[in-house]
Amino acid sequence: MEQMSKYTLKFKAKEIEEKYQAQSYQKHLKPLFYGLLIMALSLNTLQLAINSQKNNLVIPYINMGFIIICLIGLYVMYKIEGLTAKIITITNAYSLSLQFNFSPETTQGQEYYLYGCNFSLIQAVIYFSTDFHLSCPSLLLHIIFRQTSTILLTNKIDVQSLSLSMATAILITCVLYMCNKAYRIQFLMNYQQDTINNQLHKLINKPFSKIQFNEKKLQIDVQTTAFHEQFEDYNNEFCTGCNVRSFIRNCIINNMTLEQALISSQVKFDESFEVKLQRKKVKIRLCQYNIDNSIILIQESVQKDPILYKKVSYNLQQSLFKQFNAIRKTPQNQQFQFGTLSILMLRQFQIRTINIRKLIKNLMSIYLISKKIKLNFNGDYTIKIRTYGHLIKIFLIQVFCILQDLEYQQNYLEEISILNLETCLQIKLTINDQFPFFPLYLRNYFIEQTAPYLLLNPLNYNLEFQFSKIMPFNDVNLEY
Structure with missing residues (x-):
C-alpha cells in the first residue's frame, strides 16, 4: 500500500x-x-x-x-x-x-x-x-x-x-x-x-523452471524456464514442459519422487538439497513464489558418475613408489614423479580430504620461479575439500605446468585467490595476459580426463576454477 x-x-x-x-x-x-x-x-x-x-x-x-x-x-x-x-x-x-x-x-x-x-x-x-x-x-x-x-x-x-x-x-x-x-x-x-x-532469467544464471501444481489436471504446469536444455537428462525430442516434468518425476528424495514430494509439501524451500537422478547426485533449490503460489526450481549442480577403468597393478604401484622415495628430491625429479603418478592415478576415484593450502604452496615451490605471487585465502587459514583426491592433484599439477610454460614466456602469474563457497571451492588465477593460458588448457589430455569430475562449470577466460563439493552416492563411491 x-x-x-x-x-x-x-x-x-x-x-x-x-x-x-x-x-x-x-x-x-x-x-x-x-x-x-x-x-x-x-x-x-x-x-x-x-x-x-x-x-x-x-x-x-x-x-x-x-x-x-x-x-x-x-x-x-x-x-x-x-x-x-x-x-x-x-x-x-x-x-x-x-x-x-x-x-x-x-x-x-x-x-x-x-x-x-x-x-x-x-x-x-x-x-x-x-x-x-x-x-x-x-x-x-x-x-x-x-x-x-x-x-x-x-x-x-x-x-x-x-x-x-x-x-x-x-x-x-x-x-x-x-x-x-x-x-x-x-x-x-x-x-x-x-x-x-x-x-528471472537475468537474476538466475542457472537452469531453472517456474512451476505450479494444477489440481484440475493433476499435473505440474511449467510457466517459465531458462537454460532448460542444461537440465540433467534433457532430451531434444521432448518439449520444454515435458523435459521439466520428466526431471521432476525421475528425481528421488526421501524414497519418493520429487513430484510426489512437491504435491505433498514434503520438501525444503529456500535452501539447497540433494536429490538422486539415476546414478547421479543433483543439487537443487526450491523457492516459493507467493504471488501465484508457484515454485521456482533451480538446478544448482550435478555430480557425474565416475567411469570405471581397469585397476593399475598394485605391485607396479608399490615398485614405483619405492623408486620415487630413493630419488633425491629436486624440483626436476619431483616434476618427473608427478608426471608418472598422474599416469598411474588417472583412473583412481577414491574420495579424500585434500588440504588445498598445503597443496598449492607445494606446487608453487616446485613449478614457479617468481616469489612475488600473491596468495589470497580470503580469511580462511586452512582450506580443505573432500573430493577425488588423486584427480584434483593431477588437475592442479597440469595447471601449474601451464603456468610454468607461461612464466618462461615472461607471462607471469600475479595472484592466486581461493574462496570457499557453499557449493564449490573457487580458485581464481590472475595472469598478465590470460588468453595464452586457455589454448594450452583445452589441449591438455590430463585436464580433459579430470575436469568433468571436478568442476561445476567449464572454465572460461576469467580463469575461475569452481571445484564441486558434491560427492556421488555410496554405491559408486568405490576404490579401484
Whole structure:
C-alpha cells in the first residue's frame, strides 16, 4: 500500500500509474463508453423526435446538449485516450440535467421513481468504472444537486431525506474506496509478477523452471524456464514442459519422487538439497513464489558418475613408489614423479580430504620461479575439500605446468585467490595476459580426463576454477 496515495489511491510511481490507466482504458472504459454512447445517442435522439411534436423549446435543448457532449466525448476518446475517464465523468454529471425532462403534469409518480432508479444505476456503473478521485467528487455532486433541487422545487427541507442522502454518500464513498483500492492492489500484484517473470532469467544464471501444481489436471504446469536444455537428462525430442516434468518425476528424495514430494509439501524451500537422478547426485533449490503460489526450481549442480577403468597393478604401484622415495628430491625429479603418478592415478576415484593450502604452496615451490605471487585465502587459514583426491592433484599439477610454460614466456602469474563457497571451492588465477593460458588448457589430455569430475562449470577466460563439493552416492563411491 505504500506505493499508492492514501487519499486518491493513485500510484506514486508514474510508470505504474500510466500502465494502470492504459489497462483500465482497454478493459473497462473503452467498452463502457462505447456502450453508453450508443444508448445515450439512441435514447436522446428518440426523445428529440417525441418532443419535437410538443412544440416545447426548453426540453429538446437538454437532449441536444447531451448528444453534443457524447459526440465531443467520442472525438476526445478517439484522439486523446487519457481523457476518456474525465469525459465520462463530465457526461455523468451532465446527466443530472435530464431530471428537468420530467414534470408532475406529464409524468406519473411511479414513472418518476422508475426513471430515477434507472439513472442511478447507470451512474453507479460509471462510479465503479472510473478512478476513486473522479468517482467520489462526481457522487457528491450528484447527491448535493438532487437534494438541492428537491428542496427548491418542494419549498421544504425533509430531514429524513437529507439524512438518507448523507448516509448514502458516506456508504457509497466507502464502498468505492475499497473497490478501487482492491482493483489497484490486484493490478500491482500482477504487474510485480510480470516484472519478476521478465527478470528471472537475468537474476538466475542457472537452469531453472517456474512451476505450479494444477489440481484440475493433476499435473505440474511449467510457466517459465531458462537454460532448460542444461537440465540433467534433457532430451531434444521432448518439449520444454515435458523435459521439466520428466526431471521432476525421475528425481528421488526421501524414497519418493520429487513430484510426489512437491504435491505433498514434503520438501525444503529456500535452501539447497540433494536429490538422486539415476546414478547421479543433483543439487537443487526450491523457492516459493507467493504471488501465484508457484515454485521456482533451480538446478544448482550435478555430480557425474565416475567411469570405471581397469585397476593399475598394485605391485607396479608399490615398485614405483619405492623408486620415487630413493630419488633425491629436486624440483626436476619431483616434476618427473608427478608426471608418472598422474599416469598411474588417472583412473583412481577414491574420495579424500585434500588440504588445498598445503597443496598449492607445494606446487608453487616446485613449478614457479617468481616469489612475488600473491596468495589470497580470503580469511580462511586452512582450506580443505573432500573430493577425488588423486584427480584434483593431477588437475592442479597440469595447471601449474601451464603456468610454468607461461612464466618462461615472461607471462607471469600475479595472484592466486581461493574462496570457499557453499557449493564449490573457487580458485581464481590472475595472469598478465590470460588468453595464452586457455589454448594450452583445452589441449591438455590430463585436464580433459579430470575436469568433468571436478568442476561445476567449464572454465572460461576469467580463469575461475569452481571445484564441486558434491560427492556421488555410496554405491559408486568405490576404490579401484
